[in-house]
Amino acid sequence: MSKTMKTSSRSYLVLSVFLASMMGCITPGTTSSGPLEKQSFENIPRPNQPASLTVSDANSKPIHRASPAAHQQRLPAGVATQQGPATLPPQAYTGPNAGIPYPAPWTPPGILGPFPEDEYVYQGGDAYQLTNVAQDFSIDNLDEEDTIAHYHTLDGKIEIERTNRIPIYAPRFASIRRIDGLNQYRHQDHVYAVDSPLALDGTAQNIGQEQVKQHVSTQRNIGTRASSLYRENQKLRDMAHQVASTEDSQMLKPQVGDLLNTKVNIKNSQEAQLSIQQQTALAQSDEETVKEYAYDLLPYKILANNRIQTNYHYEIADGNSRLDIKKVASKQDALPGELLEFTITFKNTGDKAIGNVTIVDHLSRRLAYVEDSQNCTVESEFFVNPTGKDSAILRWEIIEPMNVGQSAQVTFKCRVR
Amino acid sequence: MISSFQKLTIAFTVLAVFTGANSLHAQQFRPAPNAHYPNHALMPPGHVGSQMLLRGGPIPGYFQPTQVRCPQGGKIAVANEGKFVAGQPSTLNVGLLIGSPYRFKITEIPGLPGTELFPTVELLDRLHPPAGLETRFPIPIHLTAQELRMAAEGMFITRVIYLEDPTNPVVVQDDANRQRFFDVRFNEDPLRVADQLGRPMAILRMGSKQPRMDRQTGRFMFSSPPVRTIMPVKQSNVPEDQLQRAIISTPSIGRLR
The missing domain is CATH 2.60.40 (Immunoglobulin-like)
Known part of the structure; x- marks a missing residue:
């Protein structure tokens, strides 16, 4: 018996809370605000409601908020209380819609301002x-x-x-205008009917172009013969290099005196010096002779270097x-x-x-x-x-x-x- | 007598000629490689704008300032809460939601006594001005006396207002109170042309349709979406003939970057 009464009383309590909640949703003076409304409206003073009324209080005690007396108890001193219906909630209609305050300029995440670019002149x-x-x-x-x-x-x-x-x-605006009449609608339908077969012709043609591309690729394969000719050129260069290296061999220079005469572009005035050095080389050991001949080759290498011609002289202050x-x-x-x-x-x-x-x-x-x-x-x-x-x-x-x-x-x- | 080899040669020749002809035909009439445009400016009011809401961003709930302007002497009103409030002379500044179609009412049109027109305005996008400049830069929708007269005679006017691409502008001197417009042909989509020239912002549709409102659904007024009252912006006096001048030639289309 006691269990039955306890269950019924609990059901009545749940039902009464539910009814009170529903009355709170439709009765003026109550709110059903969520966190979003709290952020949007809590700082906006309304002409017909006290500034101290906050939505967060309404959520904490929904049953008591249904009573107009509860509102009047929260009113601060000096504010005239209203008789009759309770104060309207902030989101209720209170006259011309003032809308949400314009937010701060928004930019997408990861994009720096100013945004968007098409509204600015740089x-x-x-x-x-x-x-x-x-x-x-x-x-x-x-x-x-x-x-x-x-x-x-x-x-x-x-x-x-x-x-x-x-x-x-x-930002600058312009507009595109189109004027339609009854006769112009007929023309429009005619144009749509012509568009469809043209698209089908274009689709059939794509197959034929792919076959043409294959012929082009076979002609390119014939052109690979040029690579064999290039190999022959490399062989000729290698042979010329080998001949030059044998002539420049320093081991042969002191033993075969004719190699001095094979040096290219030696002026007659320098022949005397070269001869003196050759005689000196004969009087010295073989190792020293090699050093002197290596020294004689240096001017030949420097003349072949173009670095001197491309150098500039700067005087930087x-x-x-x-x-x-x-x-x-x-x-x-x-x-x-x-x-x-x-x-x-x-x-x-x-x-x-x-x-x-x-x-x-x-x-x-x-x-x-x-x-x-x-x-x-x-x-x-x-x-x-x-x-x-x-x-x-x-x-x-x-x-x-x-x-x-x-x-x-x-x-x-x-x-x- | 034609040998089999000659027959085969003739057959290949005919096949080659047909193939070449089809190739030229396809090159001449190939479809334009532009983007696909699923929307059209002639779609019902609210259709294009509602799809813009699906793109995300701070568009829902934002009251975009809009300036609707008609020739001097006329009055403009917007449907609010199932009725038209008193019309404002010549210029109406209101904040409109993106994606919701709005019904306007234009009365006392100069030269058309007793005529009332009910255009619709549908916003597609919003501006992002610096803080405090929202009402200084509204989206202008300027109606000319010529358009009002044509609409009263039974024509249907569709105007797509777009934000011009600053990297490829039309080099003409604009005035703040005068809106340029380009006329396109009857087989062109003004929404598509506007998208190629800039960013479409609003669509205006105006005919001679008179209200036969269903009082239960409010269909003629599209259930009166909320509007936000905006204080009138200071305007300069511009002669009326300058407001009605049109540029007939279509500008070159294309972006530089």
Whole structure:
């Protein structure tokens, strides 16, 4: 009997808890929030609820949360309590949907910002191909958006410095429009019917092309005869080398005096010296004679070396040549039609003077240079070179050399297309 | 009399000619080696966008700011909670969910008294602006008076708004309040062309269909997906003729990198 009552009371308790939970889900004033809602809403104050009401409290005691009085007990002092229905939960409809606050910029794992790239216009740096400047100041591989500076050092070398890369958030939109009518729908069905047999013809043709490839491969096998001819050439070289080695044998030189006359390209004026040495060799032992003849062969080897012709003599001064260049934009985001002002600052941070300093900026096609907007703090010549892709290359040629520690600045404006 | 060898030669010749002809035919009409596009801009509203949700990323639950604009004098409203609220003059800035189709209502159209149009807008993707710049860079959907007139006459307008590839832009001066558009032929898919020129962001469909809403299902309004109210963005005054100018020629398609 007692066991039956205990079971029934337990069932009633479970049932009452379940009903209370269900009432909590549909009755205003209760919440069924999860951890996600706690993160999203707990810091957002609502106009018709106390700021101290937290979702975490609702989860801890779901049965008591069903009572409006429990809400009113948690209200802080000074906040007017409401009569009638309990305070709405945070996720309930309370007027115009304010939505979730915009999150921080998101990037996929493993990808550094800015993301995504198609929403940004880049300017500066030397991306993609590496820029090269030749001795005649011609520039290769200057890609769009690149900004570089090149200068001459006192050693006569051309050095290149790259600026930093600036991302500017400037997405641009366009649209593709299609207009359909009743007559145009009929044409569309006709085109679809023609497409299908064309695909079948293309599939049958692929088999025939594979058979043609086999004939080509057999012709290549005939061409392998060339390798046998190459072996014969190697044999001839080996034989010539062996003959030369016998003639150059030092063991035969002192014994056979005619070998001296076989040396090639010996001037008549040197014959006397060689004769003297030959006589000396006869008077000395065989070992010393061998040494002298080896010494006579040295000039012959040095003359055959081309290293002397390719050597250059440099006089490198002490110190380093270095140019520090930076580029900044007036804004980090821009709508089409707005103006951007760029500033390029460069400074001779080395310990030697540099000359022929030239700043080159290849504008993006999204940027249009505003005429007569450039300014340079030092005397320079300015050029605008249009490219074939409707972009422009801006170039400043600094006239005077830059001394150690000297800096300058270039500014110009662009309109975002 | 033709010998058997000559017969065999003729047979091989005929076979070779047929094989060569088929080869030329296949080279001329081979299928384009482009990507497969399972979606089409003329699919029902919500079909393409719902598939974009399956790609992952922070797309679900994000209210992408969108700017719908019509000629001066008209009013725009969006379906919200089963009804159209009061229309905003000329420009409406709202935050829309990606993948959910939205029904708009355009009234008081200049030159078309008493005409009401109900276009749909379906977002396919979102922007990732720096923090605080979400409403400064909405997705623009600008309707012209010509499009509204054609839609009222029974035409069906499909516009795919795309984010232009910055490495291969069309070198024209754009204005913030003017949206360029290119007309494609009736047998071309605007969604596919937009994907080749950039990143498709939204699809606008507009005809002359009038509401016959099923009050139980709310099908005409697509059950009124939630919207987020956005404060109007400061706009500059642009003459109306500039908003309606179109570029007819189709630009070259292709990416540099």
